[in-house]
Amino acid sequence: MENPVRTVLVGLGARGKKWARVLQDEEQCDVVGFVDLSEENLEWVRTTYETGPEKCYQNMEQALDETKPTLVVLATPPMDRFRQVMSVFEHGSHLLSEKPLSLDFDEGVRMVKAAEDAKLAFAVGLNLRYQHCVLKARDILRSRVIGGPRFGGYTYWRNRDGYSPDLNRFPLSMRQPLLYEQTIHHIDEIRFVYDAEVERVHSKCWNPPWSMYRDDSTVMATFEMEGELPVNYFGTWSGHTKIDQFLWRTDCDDGALFQYEFFEDLRIVRGSEGDTMEQVPLPKQELLVDDTRAMVSQYLTSLSDGDLAPEPNAKEHLKTFGIIAACEESNKTGQTVEMAEFFQKHNVPQDWF
Numbered sequence: 001m002e003n004p005v006r007t008v009l010v011g012l013g014a015r016g017k018k019w020a021r022v023l024q025d026e027e028q029c030d031v032v033g034f035v036d037l038s039e040e041n042l043e044w045v046r047t048t049y050e051t052g053p054e055k056c057y058q059n060m061e062q063a064l065d066e067t068k069p070t071l072v073v074l075a076t077p078p079m080d081r082f083r084q085v086m087s088v089f090e091h092g093s094h095l096l097s098e099k100p101l102s103l104d105f106d107e108g109v110r111m112v113k114a115a116e117d118a119k120l121a122f123a124v125g126l127n128l129r130y131q132h133c134v135l136k137a138r139d140i141l142r143s144r145v146i147g148g149p150r151f152g153g154y155t156y157w158r159n160r161d162g163y164s165p166d167l168n169r170f171p172l173s174m175r176q177p178l179l180y181e182q183t184i185h186h187i188d189e190i191r192f193v194y195d196a197e198v199e200r201v202h203s204k205c206w207n208p209p210w211s212m213y214r215d216d217s218t219v220m221a222t223f224e225m226e227g228e229l230p231v232n233y234f235g236t237w238s239g240h241t242k243i244d245q246f247l248w249r250t251d252c253d254d255g256a257l258f259q260y261e262f263f264e265d266l267r268i269v270r271g272s273e274g275d276t277m278e279q280v281p282l283p284k285q286e287l288l289v290d291d292t293r294a295m296v297s298q299y300l301t302s303l304s305d306g307d308l309a310p311e312p313n314a315k316e317h318l319k320t321f322g323i324i325a326a327c328e329e330s331n332k333t334g335q336t337v338e339m340a341e342f343f344q345k346h347n348v349p350q351d352w353f
Contacts, residue, residue: 001070001304004030008067008093010060010084011075012041014168015098019075022292024049028300033067035060060084064091071303074098075125077170078180082107089114094121096299100180101314105325105346112315112352121307122314123299128185129192129312130291132282133259133266137250138193140257140280146270147253149194152231154186156262157245160237162212173214176205179324183219183235188312188320190223190231194250197319200224202336203327211238221327263287315352322346 007029009019016036023029034045035057042056057063064072064087072088074081074097081102088095095115101108101124115122128134141149162172171177191197201223205216218236225231239245248259255274258267266280285291295312302310309315326337343353 001306002030003304004028005071005300005303006030006032006067006069007071007073008033008035008063008069009073009075010035010063011098012036012038012045013075013077014166016041016075017044018288018292019073020045020049022289022296023073026293026296026300028297028304029071031055032069033057033063035063061087061091064088064093069093071096071300077168077174078103079170079174082111085111086114089118089120092118092120094303096123096125096296097314098125099184099317099321100324101317101321103175103180105318105321108314108318108321109346109348112318115314119308121299121303121310123310124312124314124317125292125295126185126188126312126317126320127288127291127295128189130294131263132285133264134189134193136266136280136282137257137259138195140268141193141250141252142195146255146257146268148227149196149229149250149252151229152190152194152248152250154190154231154233154235155245155247156182156186156235157239158237159239159242159244162237172212175215176328177213177215178217178219178235178237179205179327182237183221183233183327184320184324186233186235187223187323188317190225190233191320191323194225194229194231196225196227196229197339198223198225198323199339200336201323201326201330201339203330205327205331208238208240210240213237216331219327221330223323318348319353322348 023031033055036042037058045051072093072095078100101111171181203221205219207216211217217238221233223231246262250257255270267277268280269277299310326342330337
C-alpha cells in the first residue's frame with residue numbers, strides 16, 4: 001500500500017470540517033479529493049487549505065472515478081449512508097465512516113457483509129474511545145485496583161442548541177436523533193470501559209414539549225450486561241435550563257470510579273468505606289480533534305500492516321449499533337429485548353461475534 005494513503009473526504013459539514021483538519025495534518029494521508037453538495041463548503045476547503053478546484057467535487061461517484069482513492073472517509077448524514085457505503089466498496093476503496101452506519105440495522109449488517117466479501121477494511125468513527133478520560137477509566141477497571149465493576153449509572157443532561165453554527169443541522173429532523181447520534185457513543189463507551197457486552201435492553205424514549213427536535217430527544221434505558229452488571233442510563237438534548245449535568249459512576253468491589261464532566265474530571269474512591277475522592281491526572285486533549293487524530297493514526301497504521309479489521313472495526317461496532325436499534329424496538333413495544341435473540345432475528349452470523 002502506498003504511503004501516504006490516497007484519501008477522499010466526503011462531507012464538509014460541521015463534523016466534516018474537523019475531519020478535513022485531521023486528515024490534512026496526518027502524515028500517512030494524501031487527501032486527493034473533497035466532496036460536498038454545498039459550494040459554500042467546497043469554497044471553505046479551497047480557502048482554508050489552498051486546495052485546487054480539481055480536488056473539489058459535488059458528486060461522490062465522479063470523485064471516486066477520477067481520484068481512485070485507497071481510502072474514503074464518510075462524514076455525511078446517515079440517512080443516505082447505505083448507498084454511499086456500497087458505492088465506496090464497489091469502487092474498491094477502504095472505508096472509515098462516521099457513526100451511525102445507518103438508521104436501519106439490517107442495512108448495517110449488509111454493509112459489513114459487503115466489506116467482508118470485497119476484502120476491504122471498514123471502520124467506524126468512534127473517536128470517544130480515544131478520549132484520555134475513557135482510556136484511563138478502562139485501564140483502572142482492567143487493573144482491578146478497586147475491584148471489578150458491579151453496577152453503574154450514566155447521566156448525560158444537556159440543553160443542546162441544534163441550530164448552533166458548530167453543529168450539523170440534520171439531527172433536528174431525523175428519527176430518534178439522541179439515540180443514533182449521541183447515545184450510540186455513550187453505549188460504545190460503556191461497552192469499551194467495562195469490557196462487557198449488553199445481554200438485555202429496556203428503553204423509553206420521549207420528546208418534551210419544548211424540544212426543538214422533531215423526534216425523541218430523551219432516552220432512559222436499563223442495560224443488563226454480562227457478569228450480572230446492571231447499568232442505568234439517562235440522556236437528553238432537551239434539558240429545560242442552561243445548566244447541563246454529566247455523571248458516570250461505577251461502583252466496584254473495593255471502591256468507585258466517577259466521571260463528572262463529559263470529556264474529563266475523572267475521580268476514584270478507594271475502599272468500601274472510602275470517603276475521599278482522588279483526582280485522576282489526565283493529559284490535556286483538544287476535544288473531538290486529538291481523539292480523532294489518534295483513531296485515524298491507528299487505523300492507517302493497521303491498514304499499512306495489512307490488517308483488514310482495523311479498530312474501531314465495523315463488524316465489532318454492530319454490537320453497539322444493535323443495542324441502539326434494540327432501544328428503539330423496546331421503546332415501541334414496551335418489552336425488554338434479549339440481544340442474542342435480536343442478533344439472530346437480524347441474521348447476524350454467529351462467527352462475527
